[in-house]
Amino acid sequence: MKKVIIVILTLVVVVGGGRALLKLPVVQDIALDRGTAAIAQRASEGFSESNSLRIFVCGSASPLGMGQAQACIAIVTPEHFYLIDSGAGSTDNINRMGLPTERLQGVLLTHFHSDHIAEIYEVNLGSWVSGRPSPLTVFGPTGVDEVIDGVNASYRLDRIYRTGHHGEALLAPELGVLAHKTIAPGVIFEDGDLKITAYVSEHPPIEPAVGYRFDYKGRSVVVSGDSNVNGDTLEIVDGADLLLHDALSLPTVTALSKAMGTAGLSRQSKIVSDVIDYHASTDSLIELGEQSNVDMVAFYHLVPVPLNTVLEDVFKRGMPDNFLLAEDLMSFELPIDNDEIVVNSP
Ligand SMILES: [Zn+2]
Numbered sequence: 001m002k003k004v005i006i007v008i009l010t011l012v013v014v015v016g017g018g019r020a021l022l023k024l025p026v027v028q029d030i031a032l033d034r035g036t037a038a039i040a041q042r043a044s045e046g047f048s049e050s051n052s053l054r055i056f057v058c059g060s061a062s063p064l065g066m067g068q069a070q071a072c073i074a075i076v077t078p079e080h081f082y083l084i085d086s087g088a089g090s091t092d093n094i095n096r097m098g099l100p101t102e103r104l105q106g107v108l109l110t111h112f113h114s115d116h117i118a119e120i121y122e123v124n125l126g127s128w129v130s131g132r133p134s135p136l137t138v139f140g141p142t143g144v145d146e147v148i149d150g151v152n153a154s155y156r157l158d159r160i161y162r163t164g165h166h167g168e169a170l171l172a173p174e175l176g177v178l179a180h181k182t183i184a185p186g187v188i189f190e191d192g193d194l195k196i197t198a199y200v201s202e203h204p205p206i207e208p209a210v211g212y213r214f215d216y217k218g219r220s221v222v223v224s225g226d227s228n229v230n231g232d233t234l235e236i237v238d239g240a241d242l243l244l245h246d247a248l249s250l251p252t253v254t255a256l257s258k259a260m261g262t263a264g265l266s267r268q269s270k271i272v273s274d275v276i277d278y279h280a281s282t283d284s285l286i287e288l289g290e291q292s293n294v295d296m297v298a299f300y301h302l303v304p305v306p307l308n309t310v311l312e313d314v315f316k317r318g319m320p321d322n323f324l325l326a327e328d329l330m331s332f333e334l335p336i337d338n339d340e341i342v343v344n345s346p
């Protein structure tokens with residue numbers, strides 16, 4: 001058998017007939033064994049831990065975005081794992097980055113626009129299946145109870161099917177039901193070395209909408225959710241290492257709205273121009289950087305996600321060296337024994 005395999009693989013290389021050979025069941029079976037073994041090996045290795053405060057971009061897009069997942073940021077320390085929002089496509093990125101969903105402790109919602117809550121249940125399901133030992137709690141401003149009660153009701157049958165199929169020992173029914181906790185601005189909890197502070201963001205007419213600051217062993221990160229820049233932003237970023245902020249490219253959005261109007265798409269034109277008043281423009285964020293002592297600013301929840309390098313350059317106009325555009329699967333590492341910020345691009 002071994003000889004046959006060697007001969008076949010040699011043929012693939014020498015003859016260059018890889019495509020044709022892949023039609024053969026025996027070759028497919030070899031590929032299948034190797035592929036599944038590699039996947040299983042990767043899964044068994046688990047998440048590579050580090051002592052740093054780590055930030056993973058599970059979703060960098062806004063509703064005006066293609067090819068990237070909607071808003072989702074993961075905050076991970078050796079003892080903690082929280083998600084901020086869970087927009088469409090974010091669960092896939094969580095899985096691709098191998099984040100330790102079995103120890104997910106909570107989802108912090110900034111507000112209840114669909115691009116921030118679309119995959120709450122997928123996140124819940126993924127961590128339930130991974131073996132999370134207690135119910136997942138979703139934190140958020142007033143209204144989180146209504147959202148989560150609705151999610152729990154919508155997926156009641158799904159939970160029954162899952163437990164019925166795999167058994168209560170594997171999927172205990174009580175661990176599939178989301179819990180919720182309404183939070184108010186201020187320190188919402190201190191969990192060991194991690195302090196999480198909610199602050200009011202400006203995203204009218206949504207009230208309240210919040211952002212979150214995480215402080216861990218002297219390192220800190222602020223995640224805005226959707227917001228304009230205002231005095232609260234300036235206050236919360238004071239002394240922060242990293243700010244991930246909702247960002248809107250005014251030249252792009254203005255041009256898009258105008259083009260849609262010219263093309264007779266008046267509804268779309270108005271909707272696009274409406275978003276300008278409740279997302280932070282890149283200029284306002286650059287100004288924030290000048291007024292504050294935040295070390296690095298990463299734009300996320302990009303309005304819109306740039307589709308090519310020209311649009312990317314438009315988005316980056318005037319950006320200082322300590323600013324960057326976040327993208328899905330990017331991560332930041334903030335070691336606790338120095339003031340470095342390591343950026344890992346996908
Ligand atoms: Zn949004």
Ligand SMILES: [Zn+2]
Nearest residue numbers: 111113203226
């Ligand atoms: Zn929003």
